[in-house]
Amino acid sequence: MVSEDKESEFIRLLEAHSGIIYKVTRIYAKNASDEQDLRQEVVYQAWRSYANFKGASKFSTWLYRVALNTALTHAKKDRKESPGFDSDWQVAPAGDERAQLMSHIRKLNDAEKLVIMLHLDGYGNEEIALISGISKNHVAVRLHRIKEKLSQAIKNEQDEN
Amino acid sequence: MKIEETWKSMDNEAESLSGADIRAGLSAKVKRRDPVQKLNKRLAWKIFFTILFLPLYFGAVFYVESWLPQLLFIIIIVAHLIGLVFFIRRYQRAKSLQLGENDSRQTLKLYIENIKATLRQEELGGLILYPIAAAGGFFFSLLEKMSLEEALADNRILITLLILMIILTPLSHWLARWMNRKTFGKYLKELEERLRLIESED
Numbered sequence: 148m149v150s151e152d153k154e155s156e157f158i159r160l161l162e163a164h165s166g167i168i169y170k171v172t173r174i175y176a177k178n179a180s181d182e183q184d185l186r187q188e189v190v191y192q193a194w195r196s197y198a199n200f201k202g203a204s205k206f207s208t209w210l211y212r213v214a215l216n217t218a219l220t221h222a223k224k225d226r227k228e229s230p231g232f233d234s235d236w237q238v239a240p241a242g243d244e245r246a247q248l249m250s251h252i253r254k255l256n257d258a259e260k261l262v263i264m265l266h267l268d269g270y271g272n273e274e275i276a277l278i279s280g281i282s283k284n285h286v287a288v289r290l291h292r293i294k295e296k297l298s299q300a301i302k303n304e305q306d307e308n
Numbered sequence: 309m310k311i312e313e314t315w316k317s318m319d320n321e322a323e324s325l326s327g328a329d330i331r332a333g334l335s336a337k338v339k340r341r342d343p344v345q346k347l348n349k350r351l352a353w354k355i356f357f358t359i360l361f362l363p364l365y366f367g368a369v370f371y372v373e374s375w376l377p378q379l380l381f382i383i384i385i386v387a388h389l390i391g392l393v394f395f396i397r398r399y400q401r402a403k404s405l406q407l408g409e410n411d412s413r414q415t416l417k418l419y420i421e422n423i424k425a426t427l428r429q430e431e432l433g434g435l436i437l438y439p440i441a442a443a444g445g446f447f448f449s450l451l452e453k454m455s456l457e458e459a460l461a462d463n464r465i466l467i468t469l470l471i472l473m474i475i476l477t478p479l480s481h482w483l484a485r486w487m488n489r490k491t492f493g494k495y496l497k498e499l500e501e502r503l504r505l506i507e508s509e510d
Contacts, residue, residue, distance in 0.1 A: 158330045192342055220502075244314045245317060297311055
């Protein structure tokens, strides 16, 4: 039986790092209700795995791994059931740069999303390699390509507006 | 738009999860999909079923009076005990491979290999055990009607036993493989696809 102290500690840590869950679920979910489900699933999986968290890595790194693993499984299953994102989900209003960036990241493939999110959240190439499983050299190459892809997409959108 | 700056600015905008939201998530009845948990659970089932069948074989040893079926059932019991230790060790190994803690790709590879090796070795072990189990069951029911000496002296009975073993061994092997594919295959495939996705990036 898990003690209440452990549960309180977990909740406190999760509250402090809820931005990670927010970003991962926002990027991998396909609509608002799916996002809610995915958030609950990430919280549940993190809680289940918390007993095995030995502190070998930072809590944020560990939480990222759990959230991404859960999101990848969730996204794959959902794509099988109904492919693509809902068209009215997260439509980025013109001028809202944050929403536009999110929208462009969501269009990347699963592995690209993972790499760019970790990079933007300040993880070094070595950590990204460990979390994603991609070799360190390829992380650098990948990142360069993803950034180019994103910049181009943003530029195209700005030109259209 | 500067990508890094825009992303950082989202930190303040991110909807934070409240303690109440998190507590709801801890007990929420959402559909669980994690393939690792599913596979671990299925390994635990193997331990459970091995334990479940053991008393039946023990009962059979005491029930039959002839030495041959007794010997066959003792071999089955020993094989089950070895299988039980094997499954427990494989289960512990699977549980120790935490995908969140170490090098993701390496851990994922080790995890998949552990599950595959468990199934492969179980299926191979079964190939040795099925003919023995078939013979055990055959004598178990036959000796209700005649003595062991009578049975062993009758060539028709021995040929029937041989045919039974020849039919049942591949059939049981095929069934075991089908069961393993049915219960483990889907989740193993999910993990293999995840691994392929990671490796395709390299």
